Amino acid sequence: MKSYTQKNIVEIEKDISTPVLNIILDGKKLSIREIMSVARSDFKVSFSKEKRIYDWMKKSYDAMMNDVKEGIPVYGTNTGYGARAKHILNNGTVQQRIEWGKKLSEGIAHVDITTGPELPLDITKAGILIRINMLMGGVSGIKTQDLEIYRSILNTQIIPVVNQYGGVGASGDLHHNGRVLSAARQLPGVRATLKNGEVKDAATALKNAGIPALKLDPKAGLAFVNGDNFSTAAATILAVDTLRALIISQVVEAMMIEVLKGTNRSFHPILSFIRPHSGQDEASSLFRYLLKDSKLIFDEMKGPKLRPPGMKVQDGYSLRCLAQYNGVNFEKIKSILDTITINANSVSDNPVWVPPEKTTPGEKSWQWVSGGNFIAMHMVEAIDSLRKIMTQIVKVNDRHLARLIDTNENNGLPPNLSDKKAITQSSFKGVQVHSGMLEVYSSLLSIPVSTFFGTHEEGNQDITSHALTSAIIGMENLRLTRYSIAQNLLSVAQAVDLRGGKKYLSPKTRPVYELIRNKVRYVDVERPLANDIEVLYDSIIDGSL
DSSP: OOOGGGSOHHHHHHHHHSOOSOEEEOSSOOOHHHHHHHHHHOOOEEEOOOHHHHHHHHHHHHHHHHHHHHTOOOTTTSBOSGGGGGOBOOOSOHHHHHHHHHHHHHGGGGGOOOEEEEOOHHHHHHHHHHHHHHHTTSOSSOOHHHHHHHHHHHHTTOEEOOEEEOOOSBSBSHHHHHHHHHHHTTOTTOEEEOTTSOEEEHHHHHHHTTOOOOOOOTTHHHHHHSSOHHHHHHHHHHHHHHHHHHHHHHHHHHHHHHHTTOBSGGGOHHHHHHSOOHHHHHHHHHHHHHHTTOSSSBOOTTSOOOOOTTSOSSOOHHHHTHHHHHHHHHHHHHHHHHHHHHHHTSOOOSSEEOOGGGOOTTOOTTOEEOOOTTOOHHHHHHHHHHHHHHHHHHHHHHHHHHHHHOTTTSSSOOGGGOOTTOTTSOTTHHHHHHHHHHHHHHHHTTSOSTTOOOOBTTTTBOSOOOHHHHHHHHHHHHHHHHHHHHHHHHHHHHHHHHTTOGGGSOTTTHHHHHHHHHHSOOOOSOOOOHHHHHHHHHHHHTTOO
């Protein structure tokens, strides 16, 4: 797959937004676009017919079962879990050993503990999809028939209700995967959301759909829960939504430059030539495109112009440095999407069995390996970075709003963007104060999670990722970011009208102004503005922007 770093952010967004009708899982080529197609557009998935996949799956399963039959201690297969790995059940006849292995596999139900608010449905669907894809690596010792049951759950849109709290992102997303496994086994007490939005008993819904209950062989229980697929799913959803917020923000920022009578010379190509960061160059180019033919800016691309008395000879940082500020985030979001893609196409599980193509010199094939591919460190770092990007959007929005309402900084706009009819001359003061609350709250929500962890599970899990904890915080920070963008959309449209209307805007930013005015009206006298902000917030979520 082509790296996201080789594309610009608009191309990436267009690609991700184009649904994939034929999604074929092979453990290697699952794309962000395909994940989003399942998560938000409900497209069905099928399995690759590649012989190597099924050959590896069968041989790893046979090797696992042979280990159990021979009484070879294999972690999580005929032993207890985590710190209980010294609890080995490999005595008796071959049949008794197999039965012990099955009971141990069924005993993984103890991790099915998620509480609190429900995870968004798109994250849960993406999590199931990615788990299937990860297990198609073929080295986890499970049967194809088991994956068929998971695929049927996904394709019939009987999606288990998974809650947010639980799990530390160490042995994968144990608790969240445990809930899906309980549903697949049709255990009592699990609820599922149906395609029509109804929430019903999962076991009943699956039986009615003709989907058999999953019967666990040795190792299978661990294989289905011991991966970071929910963390990967959450990172995917947050990355896509953050990318869209970045794009919308860049357009709003261009409009801010217009209404504040900023210059386009801050985006002169020489600046990116002498400091050639790819993100800075892309952001600068995009600003030049967005500001082209604007009648509000100081058009100084051909050379500096004299400014009127009392106006600064250069713009403040939150205008002049936007290409440098945004450019870093352009680069980061692309790198994050590449990292997510690698993770979604990796085997996140423990233990695994070694095929002959991957043995070390002198090693016999199909022996088991115990490792840590389940720890969600790449995902927590990705999500921590996404939360930081969100907060940086909120902060620059706050700075722009502060400039807009301040007659010392807004180059001729009235106080607080107030019409002459507004007796208080404070029409947008409440919006700007609200922005300050969002900025402080968002700053708290960008604190990294990856450095916060304790020792859990009898000392076994003594380094952890807490990737889903970061994701829970990320969902809240994304909400704030969207509100921050929404209030700045409202404010910049007001400023456009106070400058004389849309005819002075760049043709590239004018459609955004028109969309705003189709949804909310100009503020002539003081009135509550919360509903206007909510309407524009919804337009960010529904994709109309």
